[in-house]
Amino acid sequence: MPSVPATRSNPSSECRCIRRRTVQEDIIDERRDHNEQDPGPAGAGRVHRAHRRDRVCRVRRGGTGANAPHGPAGHQPERPGHPGHGCGHRRAVVQRNALARARGEPIAPGRRRRPAAGRGRPAARLNFCERRLEDSEMKHNASHPNTSHPDARRAWRRLKHLASLVAVAGLAATMWAGTIQTPAAAAVRGAPKAYVGLFNDNAVAVIDTRANRVLTTIPIPAGPHGLVISPDGLRVYASSDGDSTVSVISTSTDRVVSRIDVGKAPHGLAINRSGSLVLVAVFGAGRVAMIDTVRNEVVARIPVGNPHNIAISPDGRTAYVASQQPGAAQLAILDLAARRQVGTVPLDKTPRALTFSPDGAALYYTLAGSDAVQVLDPKQNRVVAQIPVGASPHHPFFTANGAYGLVVSQGPGELAVISPGTHTVIGTVTVGRLPHWIAASSNGDTAYVTNEGSNSVTVVDVEKQRVLATIPVGTAPRKIVVQPGHAAKDAAVAPAETPAQAPPVTASAPGAAVSTAPAMADGSGAVRIQNFAFTPAPITVTPGTTVVWTNADAIPHTSTGRDRQWDSGPIQPGTSFTVTFDKAGTYTYACTIHPFMQATVIVKP
Incomplete structure (x- = not known):
């Protein structure tokens, strides 16, 4: 067999060859279609002329056969034993078939190669009866294994045991999938639920956000205060400041599944983004408790004076605590990894609520007696802006995407929508x-x-800044959380209700009386409630003196004796409350709504 010298293929010439062949095929196919529409000598002549032009083109390039060069070094050499079967041969076959189609002639089928035995073709084929016999034997052997040998019997027993374990695991996985749901699966079943702490009802209300109605209430210990929800929406944590526990609620059953003892009078809660850690502001014990949510137990306690509310940075490394210790108001800074306090931001007023922006670049917080939201730069720990809002702002909040900041103003009863970029x-x-x-x-x-x-x-549409619905829930709702998911936009819109006035409050101490008319007491028995403080804080009177508390703030306060010797209930703005003291002694009292407000009445003969 003659040897063929090896030649190097030129990629650029190969591409040109392929393009010329493709264009030529398109021309022939187009003229073939035209010939079918316009049969006759003229149409056939056009096809023949196209064939001649193609032949002339190939002759000018240096040949008409398979050995015609394509490019400087040629395109594809002939294979040994197959002369004339290069790129030119393939093009000739394509053109011949195209001309045959144009003339209406049959196209000769190409030679099909049969795979040899061992390359996808069996050496011998089984007929139908043989295949059925082989299949039946395989099935019989699979269901009736030969276990006469001891090793075979042991292997068969292990196989059956493994199969039973797999079946049990599959059943457990099915049961687990039925009880543990992802937020996406929950969203498919229905709208997210909202959970509201009812302070005076000692319960948590559950709201269907699609129907905008209360589904049920969950009893918990007295004074529901703090409330957070896990990122997956499966657990709600609620603190009770009339008790010493944090209740863990399962959102799948809406029942309390665990209680964690944290200390006296727990207030606000905070949870990190992973849901692995819950911080509790234990106001009465003067510390922050750290709860491991996997074990549902306290793993650390950090001393902080009268902690009220907490905000955890988005990266989960730092927490800022609103410390309401009288005479030492501050934001305490905690290192959560080291589990200790690492800094403070001293304040001239008592902090109330606080929250981080989603990117962690700003900390919004409010102060008692200040009608503005404070904007803190956490890197420098200094206030960089103040946003004037309505009287007595309380809870600042950010939407998850950071597009809007929100804050409630308790005086006018309104929700302010803030632009975080301009702080307005x-x-x-x-x-x-x-x-x-x-x-x-x-x-x-x-x-x-x-x-x-x-x-x-x-319920408020944030973008359009309008009320969608008002949902009656129970007595004194405070904290609220919502499961992950989107609220239904097509929910029925309930008209806003005009709130009913609270019933008159009666004093519990003998000689005490409530006055609903504006009153300003003169003399030594007058106490003014303003800027979240009793003034004067210690007041000295003689036996038989009537002390008058007048609320000059924009929100209600109470005057409540330490041992409940008297309790004013909520003293509305512009109204007063009186108590007559007949016996000598020192009487400590506070506002039960804002426990950091404390003062004394000293009765001397």
């Missing part, structure tokens, strides 16, 4: 009386505001 209020929405807390849907379109004075929750 871009709109307000009137809600209920004494709004307390804010939650929002995952996309930030819908906000939920608790109205402690109206016993309701207001």
Whole structure:
């Protein structure tokens, strides 16, 4: 067999060859179609002329056969034993078939190669009966294994045991999937649920955010205060400041599944983004408790004076605590990895609520007696802006995407919508009386505001800044959280309700009386409530003196004796409360709504 010299293929010439062949095929196919529409000598002549032009083109390039060069070094050499079967041969076959189609002639089928035995073709084929016999033997052997040998019997027993384990594991996985649901699966089943702490009802209300109605209430210990929800929406944690516990609620059953003892009078809660850690502001014990949510137990306690609310940075490394210790108000800075306090931000007023922006670049917080939201730069720990809002702002909040900041102003009963970029209020929405807390849907379109004075929750369209619904929930709703997911936009819109006035409050101490008319007492028996403080804080009187408390703030306060010797109940703005002291002694009292407000009455003969 003659040897063929090896030649190097030129990629550029190969590409040109392929392009010329493709264009030529297109021309022939186009003229063939035209010939079918216009048969006759003229049409056939056009096809023949195209064939001649193609032949002339190949002759000018240096040949008409398979050995015609394509490019400087040629395109594809002939294979040994197959002369004339290069690129030119393939093009000739394509053109011959195209001309045959144009003339209406049959196309000769190409030679099909049969695979040799061992390359995808069996050496011998079984007929139908033989195949059925072989299949039946295989099935019999699979169901009736030969276990006469001891090793075979042991292997067969192990196989059956493994199969039973796999079946049990599959059943357990099915049961687990039925009880543990992801937020996406929950969203498929229905709208997310909202959970509201009812301070005076000692319960947590569960709201269907699609129907905007209360589904059920969950009893917990006295004084529901803090409330957080796990990122997956499966657990709700609720603190009770009339007790010493944090209740763990399962959102799949809406029942308390665990209680964790944290210390006296726990207030606000915070949870990190992974859901592995819950911080508890234990106001009465003067410390922050750290709860491991996997074990549901306290793993550390960090001393902080009268902690009230907490905010955890988005990276989960740092927490800022609103410390309401009288005479030492501050933001305490905690290192969560080291589990200790590493810094403070001293304040001239008592901090109330605080929250981080989603990117962690700003910390919004409010102060008692200040009608502005404070903007803190956490890197420098200094205030970089103040955002004027309505009287007595309480809870600042950010939508999850950071597009809007929100804050409730308790004096006018409104929700302010803030532009985080400019630190300005871009709109307000009137809600209920004494709004307390804010939650929002995952996309930030819908906000939920608790109205402690109206016993309701207001549903607000944040973008359009309008009320969608008002939901009656129970007595004194405070904190609220919402499961991950989007609220239903097509939910029925309930008209906003005019809150009913609270019933008159009676004093519990003999000689005490409530006055609903504005009153300003003169002399030594006058106490003014203003800027979240009793003035004068210690007041000295003689036996038989009537002390008058007048509320000059924009929100209610109480005057309550330490041992409940008297209890004013909520003293509304512009009204007063009186108590007559007949016996000598020192009487300590506080506001039960804002426990950091404390003072004394000293009775001397």
